Amino acid sequence: xxxxxxxxxxxxxxxxxxxxxxxxxxxxxxxxxxxxxxxxxxxxxxxxxxxxxxxxxxxxxxxxxxxxxxxxxxxxxxxxxxxxxxxxxxxxxxxxxxxxxxxxxxxxxxxxxxxxxxxxxxxxxxxxxxxxxxxxxxxxxxxxxxxxxxxxxxxxxx
Numbered sequence: 109x110x111x112x113x114x115x116x117x118x119x120x121x122x123x124x125x126x127x128x129x130x131x132x133x134x135x136x137x138x139x140x141x142x143x144x145x146x147x148x149x150x151x152x153x154x155x156x157x158x159x160x161x162x163x164x165x166x167x168x169x170x171x172x173x174x175x176x177x178x179x180x181x182x183x184x185x186x187x188x189x190x191x192x193x194x195x196x197x198x199x200x201x202x203x204x205x206x207x208x209x210x211x212x213x214x215x216x217x218x219x220x221x222x223x224x225x226x227x228x229x230x231x232x233x234x235x236x237x238x239x240x241x242x243x244x245x246x247x248x249x250x251x252x253x254x255x256x257x258x259x260x261x262x263x264x265x266x
Contacts, residue, residue: 112158116142168260179222194242200235217257
């Protein structure tokens with residue numbers, strides 16, 4: 109990955125020298141050109157493309173925004189019902205992420221989504237205990253979190 113960054117910077121400097129324009133705009137254009145070249149030639153490098161995690165981070169951010177909007181809509185529906193039929197509860201979410209920062213990110217994404225709150229993490233860091241404002245089906249809630257947030261976090265860190 110470091111090698112790809114160095115090659116990309118070299119390509120951008122070469123672009124500046126070949127175009128005989130020594131401005132930041134020319135450097136930026138050369139950097140974008142180098143990034144595209146490295147993307148096309150990625151199969152010749154042993155590591156994955158160095159900008160791939162940035163794309164995955166953007167996808168994770170968009171997933172969070174989507175879940176944030178959908179959960180806000182659900183909370184508004186519950187709040188404005190004449191007789192809300194909420195079933196709050198705490199459930200344990202088994203997690204596959206292992207690193208401390210991945211667990212922290214997952215817990216924070218769960219907490220930032222309205223209607224859910226990360227209460228605690230087990231001592232062996234294999235489960236996150238979550239309080240949900242309304243639980244229809246515990247297994248469905250677990251699958252929703254695992255298929256959205258945890259899957260996206262794992263794709264960023266692959």
